[in-house]
Amino acid sequence: xxxxxxxxxxxxxxxxxxxxxxxxxxxxxxxxxxxxxxxxxxxxxxxxxxxxxxxxxxxxxxxxxxxxxxxxxxxxxxxxxxxxxxxxxxxxxxxxxxxxxxxxxxxxxxxxxxxxxxxxxxxxxxxxxxxxxxxxxxxxxxxxxxxxxxxxxxxxxxxxxxxxxxxxxxxxxxxxxxxxxxxxxxxxxxxxxxxxxxxxxxxxxxxxxxxxxxxxxxxxx
Amino acid sequence: xxxxxxxxxxxxxxxxxxxxxxxxxxxxxxxxxxxxxxxxxxxxxxxxxxxxxxxxxxxxxxxxxxxxxxxxxxxxxxxxxxxxxxxxxxxxxxxxxxxxxxxxxxxxxxxxxxxxxxxxxxxxxxxxxxxxxxxxxxxxxxxxxxxxxxxxxxxxxxxxxxxxxxxxxxxxxxxxxxxxxxxxxxxxxxxxxxxxxxxxxxxxxxxxxxxxxxxxxxxxx
DNA sequence: GGGGCGATGGCAGCTTGTTGCCATCGCGTT
DNA sequence: AACGCGATGGCAACAAGCTGCCATCGCCCC
Numbered sequence: 001x002x003x004x005x006x007x008x009x010x011x012x013x014x015x016x017x018x019x020x021x022x023x024x025x026x027x028x029x030x031x032x033x034x035x036x037x038x039x040x041x042x043x044x045x046x047x048x049x050x051x052x053x054x055x056x057x058x059x060x061x062x063x064x065x066x067x068x069x070x071x072x073x074x075x076x077x078x079x080x081x082x083x084x085x086x087x088x089x090x091x092x093x094x095x096x097x098x099x100x101x102x103x104x105x106x107x108x109x110x111x112x113x114x115x116x117x118x119x120x121x122x123x124x125x126x127x128x129x130x131x132x133x134x135x136x137x138x139x140x141x142x143x144x145x146x147x148x149x150x151x152x153x154x155x156x157x158x159x160x161x162x163x164x165x166x167x168x169x170x171x172x173x174x175x176x177x178x179x180x181x182x183x184x185x186x187x188x189x190x191x192x193x194x195x196x197x198x199x200x201x202x203x204x205x206x207x208x209x210x211x212x213x214x215x216x217x218x219x220x221x
Numbered sequence: 222x223x224x225x226x227x228x229x230x231x232x233x234x235x236x237x238x239x240x241x242x243x244x245x246x247x248x249x250x251x252x253x254x255x256x257x258x259x260x261x262x263x264x265x266x267x268x269x270x271x272x273x274x275x276x277x278x279x280x281x282x283x284x285x286x287x288x289x290x291x292x293x294x295x296x297x298x299x300x301x302x303x304x305x306x307x308x309x310x311x312x313x314x315x316x317x318x319x320x321x322x323x324x325x326x327x328x329x330x331x332x333x334x335x336x337x338x339x340x341x342x343x344x345x346x347x348x349x350x351x352x353x354x355x356x357x358x359x360x361x362x363x364x365x366x367x368x369x370x371x372x373x374x375x376x377x378x379x380x381x382x383x384x385x386x387x388x389x390x391x392x393x394x395x396x397x398x399x400x401x402x403x404x405x406x407x408x409x410x411x412x413x414x415x416x417x418x419x420x421x422x423x424x425x426x427x428x429x430x431x432x433x434x435x436x437x438x439x440x441x442x
Numbered sequence: 443g444g445g446g447c448g449a450t451g452g453c454a455g456c457t458t459g460t461t462g463c464c465a466t467c468g469c470g471t472t
Numbered sequence: 473a474a475c476g477c478g479a480t481g482g483c484a485a486c487a488a489g490c491t492g493c494c495a496t497c498g499c500c501c502c
Contacts, residue, residue, distance in 0.1 A: 006227050006349060033359060066362075096362035099355035114351035124351040128227060130335035131345055131352070137320035138254060138359040141287075144317035145366035172433055174426030177489065187451045192490070205395030207489085211432020212393055398459065408481045413460070428459085 006126040015111075015123045022109050022125075026061055033066040033094075033102045033139055034113075037077050063089035066143055068098050085149055092146035104136050147216060164201075167194045168214055171207070227347040236332075236344045243330050243346075247282055254287040254315075254323045254360055255334075258298050284310035287364055289319050306370060313367035325357050368437060385422075388415045389435055392428070 009015050023030075065084060071077050071093075085091045100121070101113035110132045114122040126132065170180035181191035195207075204210035230236050244251075286305060292298050292314075306312045321342070322334035331353045335343040347353065391401035402412035416428075425431035 006347070006352070008349075008351070033362070035358075094362045094366075096365035097358055098362055099358035102355050102359065112351050112355035114354065122351055124349060124355075126227070126352075128229075128345060130229070130333050130343055131227070131347075133335065134320040134323050134333035134345075135356055135359065137256075137318060138323065138356065138363055141254070141315045141317035141319055142359055142362035142366070145315070145363070171427070171429040174430040176427075176487090189451050189453090189491095190449080193450085196490075206392070206397075207427065207429040208392040208432040208435075209395040211429040211434075212436045213432075214429075215433045215436030397457090410481050410483090411479080414480085417460075 006124055006128070009123050009125065011120045015125075019109075019111060019123075019125050022105055022111075025105075027106050028060065029062050029064075029104075029106055031064040031066075031104045031136070031139055031143075033098050033142065034071070035068050035098045035100055036071050037067070037080055063087075064143060065089050065091045066094055066098065066139070066146055067091070069093055069095065081149060091149040092143060093149060094142055094146040096142070098142075102135065102139065104132060104139065107132060107136055110135055163194065164198055167191070167198055171195070171198075171211070172214070227345055227349070227352075230344050230346065232341045236346075240330075240332060240344075240346050243326055243332075246326075248327050249281065250283050250285075250325075250327055252285040252287075252325045252357070252360055252364075254319050254363065255292070256289050256319045256321055257292050258288070258301055284308075285364060286310050286312045287315055287319065287360070287367055288312070290314055290316065302370060312370040313364060314370060315363055315367040317363070319363075323356065323360065325353060325360065328353060328357055331356055384415065385419055388412070388419055392416065392432070393435070 007018065009018050063084070065081075067081070071081065081091055099112065100115060101111075103111040105111075108127060108129075110126050112124045114124070166184055167180070170184060173180075175183070177188060177191055177195070181188045184191065186194070199205075199207070199210045202210050202213040204213050228239065230239050284305070286302075288302070292302065302312055320333065321336060322332075324332040326332075329348060329350075331347050333345045335345070387405055388401070391405060394401075396404070398409060398412055398416070402409045405412060407415070420426075420428070420431045423431050423434040425434050
């Protein structure tokens, strides 16, 4: 039995001081799962990382960012994600709650953030291959089934009102239009109108396609 | 800056000796993500855990098991999963490669397995809240989007022949039956027969539902 | 009150999908 | 050749879904 070291640091400043070189030293891959964008919204932290990255060659590096829908709540966050995506990062949205922040660099170093006020969070840094590999696999599993940012914005999931969701549920349950309309207390005409609107929103040409899209966007579970 | 301890043990025997009490001490929740079932296929390990669990009250404990499709490859593994499910565990299948083994008990303790020959693997045990919470969230994210075992077996995805897949593609592309049939070089009647068969296979009552199912089973990407 | 407006729902006509029935065809067996 | 059998495709009748048109209703604003 042996004891690996896992370093814990408190606050952005200490993280930058102790682990900043890890960010700058990224060789191939930078993956990140986060519930929100609090960390990088902190101007000091972002600038500090920015300075570190300045001289680095970022061309061969893939950046994968997995965030929850919360990260799209306000416009500032949206524009930040768009900017990141424009610089070549792949961004996906996971409907499940994500960690406060999980970063894996080159599949060698892992940094996890705990709860706490922005700027004063607790961070855990580790290089244990078993830990990093394990978490990396879980990240990939979550990543694979998440929705691409572009598709997510296209579908504009959150803008579905309660009515549309009800229609979606009825469709997913396999009812005919007639019984679905009855159950929702709508006329057949209106129900079908709703379906047509929904299909327009999902940019689907057929109900089958609408079903696939709905599934993709996580509107059925 | 502080240093947390992460214990590393080698081999099933040492894991049982050092961490066996953790399994037996499960109070509420036992979650587990694994690529295959090697660990628990080892008779000694399973028996040892079994002995530990014997007297424990398992009624209030939820067990979630997330595995890759590989775990369904041979009949022994299948029957083990069925047995586990019968005892109340929730089992889901993730299409992405999973860690060799990740276990989180009561959201307090985490055990990760590394590579290595069955029986002689390296395990990492940690209780760091930041690490455990972070990994737990990732697990949930992967879990949410995974397929339920029952649905997975019901759908029997791999047994779709090339024809059915072509039909699926046509449906997913949003073509009408007429143009789809033309493109596939089938008569309208035969194409529709295929669609009907497909829907029967997917146990779908409507094309919309078939679309959702197809998406769930990953037949569209 | 009156007018505008969006949401609703009835109706009708049309398109699309669903299914049973049967003729046909290819193919391997007897 | 004769037969059986499964796959195919045409046909038809029916069910389901789609949509334009218009009447109506509730609501807000003037």
